[in-house]
Amino acid sequence: MDVLDQLGSMREGKMSRRAFTKSLMAAGIGVATAPMLPRGASAAGQQGTYFTWGGYDIPELFGEYVEKNGELPNFAIFGGTEEGLTKMRGGYVVDVAHPCNSGVPRWISTGLFQPVDTSRLSHWDDVMPELVNVQGNVVDGKPYMVPFDWGQTSVTYRTDLFEVEGEESWDMLWDKRYSGRLGSLASGADAWWCGAIKAGVPLTDIASEDAFEKIAAAMREQRPLIRTYTDDTTTLEQALASGEMVAAMTWNSSAVVLKSEGVPVKFAKPKEGALTWVCGMMIHKDAPNLDRAYDIIDSLLSVKTGEFMINDYGYGHSNKKAFDAFDAATLEGLGLSKNPIEILEAGHFQIPQTQDWETRMNETFEQIKAGF
Structure with missing residues (x-):
């Protein structure tokens, strides 16, 4: 089945958007090239840029962002966080990047990122504090990484x-x-x-x-x-x-x-x-679209995004309210729990x-x- 056939199947409801996205990635085709959500060049330039793993560049994670800004953010994809950090050390500037907890202190030490003003995040009060307080993340009382998935x-x-x-x-x-x-x-x-x-x-x-x-x-x-x-x-x-x-x-x-x-x-x-592990979002110190950076983060923290992450990806989410839609048995089947400490302490x-x-x-x- 070629790309056009798959696109038709997706639109007819025979193939999920996730399956379509995964098929494109397997074929080496970036999601941004798919003729799904066209955007004008001038409008695209005004959107924030999210530097992330493949699979996180999908509409299901950005409902609030699109509702507020009219279209998806721009996406840049890395194969791994070390690759992403190396690229940014070389001068590549984005608005938001997606590291994991083991790299956060090193990312902070580069001087390439700014602390997060949590007052600009409407969902901040619902974020699990256990995930915020991972080693090396909070400096002078301010977090640098906003936890997202775990x-x-x-x-x-x-x-x-x-x-x-x-x-x-x-x-x-x-x-x-x-x-x-x-x-x-x-x-x-x-x-x-x-x-x-x-x-x-x-x-x-x-x-x-x-x-x-x-x-x-x-x-x-x-x-x-x-x-x-x-x-x-x-x-x-x-x-x-x-x-x-x-x-x-x-x-x-x-x-x-x-x-x-x-x-x-x-x-x-x-x-x-x-x-x-716990991964999340960090804001580049020279983010060219700072307002959009906070919009990207807030959208990723939303309950709707969290429910998608849990149900479709099997990942935990940092918004505790996202778990209300799932019973304990379902979460256990996904290897999760409503209490992240149970999972984090059970493993390494x-x-x-x-x-x-x-x-x-x-x-x-x-x-x-x-x-x-």
């Missing part, structure tokens, strides 16, 4: 194709029975930390030399078993759906998507604990590291993926 990184596996021996475990992604049928996220921001959990390294000690060597050894042991490293979650989902892969390191959303398509999968609860929460550590970790992981 969740887990774990193992999504085919229940009909993968035979679990004993309890669910990170060992599943090191299982030699399934060599060549396992997948992993490509970013060290996920994979290295999950490797630490597998290696039994406390995340509080992850920066030690002994820990570094233990994790590197675990990642090298895993390398021959991995069919694909990618941060394109669509690729992992399609491989799991077809049976090409039987298990992969993913975020919550992949299991939710596959279940909705009738694929027999489960998002594992490893006995060692899952990796937990990433801890901010120095730029030197991040650089060494990423360089080492890239070498391992290349077979060295």
Whole structure:
């Protein structure tokens, strides 16, 4: 089915907008190029720019923004937060960027971002304070990152194709029975930390030399078993759906998507604990459209956006009122809870590291993926 056929199917209600978006991403086509919501060049230039992951550049997250400003914000997509930060260090200016908690202190230290004036956010009083007060985020009483989405990184596996021996475990992604049928996220921001959990390294000690060597050894042991490293979650989902892969390191959303398509999968609860994270929005110090920057953030904090994130992506949302539409059983099935502390404390929460550590970790992981 080509793009025009898929667009027609979406308009006829035969294909969801999310499925259409994912299909475009899998084909290497940016959502901004799709003939869905045309905009005039002059109007587009007046909108704020949101620098984010693929999959967050969709209309369902920006209902309030469109209602107020007449159209969607502009989008710029990065493959990972380190890539995004490097681009901004090089002079790329946006209004709002989308990092995760482990990088916030380093992002702040660049001097490229401004503290958030929470009085300009209409939904601020409903934001969960536990997510605001992550390590290094609040400086002189002011937050730099406004929390938006939170969740887990774990193992999504085919229940009909993968035979679990004993309890669910990170060992599943090191299982030699399934060599060549396992997948992993490509970013060290996920994979290295999950490797630490597998290696039994406390995340509080992850920066030690002994820990570094233990994790590197675990990642090298895993390398021959991995069919694909990618941060394109669509690729992992399609491989799991077809049976090409039987298990992969993913975020919550992949299991939710596959279940909705009738694929027999489960998002594992490893006995060692899952990796937990919180991501959010930061405002560039030179944001050219500051009013629109706050409109972007406020829209992402809205209850309607939160309900979509929980239901369609399986991610937690920072607005506590967004959970009112879901019962406890539904949230548990998504790997979530109305109390984020239950999830954050049940797993392993990433801890901010120095730029030197991040650089060494990423360089080492890239070498391992290349077979060295």
